[in-house]
Amino acid sequence: MFRLVALLTFAVSLAACDMISTLIDGWKYAKAVEADLEISTGIKPLVGFNWHNGRLVRVTVTFPRLYEAKPLREVAEIVRRSVTSQFKQTPEDIDLAFSLGRTSAGTTAQLGELD
Numbered sequence: 001m002f003r004l005v006a007l008l009t010f011a012v013s014l015a016a017c018d019m020i021s022t023l024i025d026g027w028k029y030a031k032a033v034e035a036d037l038e039i040s041t042g043i044k045p046l047v048g049f050n051w052h053n054g055r056l057v058r059v060t061v062t063f064p065r066l067y068e069a070k071p072l073r074e075v076a077e078i079v080r081r082s083v084t085s086q087f088k089q090t091p092e093d094i095d096l097a098f099s100l101g102r103t104s105a106g107t108t109a110q111l112g113e114l115d
Contacts, residue, residue, distance in 0.1 A: 022051055032086040033061070040078050041067055049087070056091040059083050063098045 030047040038044040041063075048060040061079050070078075076096055084090045 022054075026051060026087075029087045030059075033059075033082050036082045036086060037061065037079065040082070041069070041075070043067055047083075049091075056087055056089050058093045058095065059087065059091045060095040060097065065101065066098050 026049050030049055033047045034044055037047075043063050043065065045061050045063045048062075049056065050058040061083070067075055079096055080094060083094055
């Protein structure tokens with residue numbers, strides 16, 4: 001009985017260590033993406049991530065305001081390159097968002113024509 005309890009305790013602690021190391025590594029990768037994008041764009045975004053069974057499922061990059069210095073397609077490519085290089089694997093999906101906050105009635109965002 002003691003062996004079974006010891007084995008179960010060992011198995012649970014190994015699983016917890018892997019989960020904790022994944023969270024710590026993911027947090028480091030997210031901070032690296034934030035720093036990289038702040039250098040590239042001049043705006044520091046918030047980066048979130050979702051791992052499932054060792055796979056990077058989703059990375060969410062949210063800028064605190066609109067970034068108008070480059071077209072959206074270029075910004076998306078900058079984000080994609082940064083995420084895949086810093087996380088060291090390509091996620092299944094990358095969400096790119098911009099917080100609009102409180103805007104005045106006359107403020108609008110326009111996208112260029114789609115090809």
